[in-house]
Amino acid sequence: MKLPHFILVLIILQTLHHLPAILAVKYVAINDAKNYPGGKRFENEIGIPYTLKIMEEINNYIYKIFQQKNESDRKPVGVATVFIRQYNGAEAITYGETVNVSALYLQGYQGNLKWEYTSLLYHELTHVFQWNGEGQAPIGLVEGMADYMILVSNYYPKGFASRGMGQRWDQGYDFTARFLEYCEGLKPGFVAALNKKMRYNFSENFFVELLGKPVAQLWSEYKAKYGNIK
Ligand SMILES: [Zn+2]
Secondary structure (H helix, E strand, O other): OOOOHHHHHHHHHHHHHHHHHHHOOEEEEEEOOOOOHHHHHHHHHOOHHHHHHHHHHHHHHHHHHOOOOOHHHOOOOOEEEEEEEOOOOOOEEEEOOEEEEEHHHHHHOOOOHHHHHHHHHHHHHHHHHOOOHHHOOOHHHHHHHHHHHHHHHOOOOOOOOOOOOOOOOEOEOOOHHHHHHHHHHHOOOHHHHHHHHOOOOOOOHHHHHHHOOOHHHHHHHHHHHHOOOO
16 A cells, blocks of 8 residues: 555654654653552652652753763663552662652651652662663662762761761671762762773772772771771
């Protein structure tokens, strides 16, 4: 069958029109806990429209901090989804492109819930967009990068990870964000460069390559600078 010329033109125009949409990340937010107190509190104090707005903002912020101007530098993400769900366990947990936020956590949180939720999404969405050395990077470092995003965004609660405290990520990651901040101070763009190196694998030697010193030495210098508070 031969299609009339104007229909072909329409099809081509439509295809062209949809091309950019294929590359851009889509955002979905679903409250699956509407019938629970936490889900109701979410509707009252946060809401789906705010979630969708902040997801895009956070996504762009992550690209900025990771200095990923080009599509080819970014982790391919089709649809980033935030679910509010009724479950017991971690306040939030991310699998692939999907973030689950606990309605029970939202229910019980004391304080500015919207702020806390935004902070939580900075962390969880970093997991969606960061490289993790195809699973080879230490979990504490991957978590520290996500906390670093909270730190630089300024959406962090008072008392968040003081400087100079804690151990390296093999012994817990509470203060890894502050160590990354220290490394960033030594060489602006360090965190972006480290994330970039973590695309296909991981090696502690990345620290030597970027800062000229082994990570153990950087840690002791960091702790010497900010005090060995335990
Ligand atoms: Zn995490």
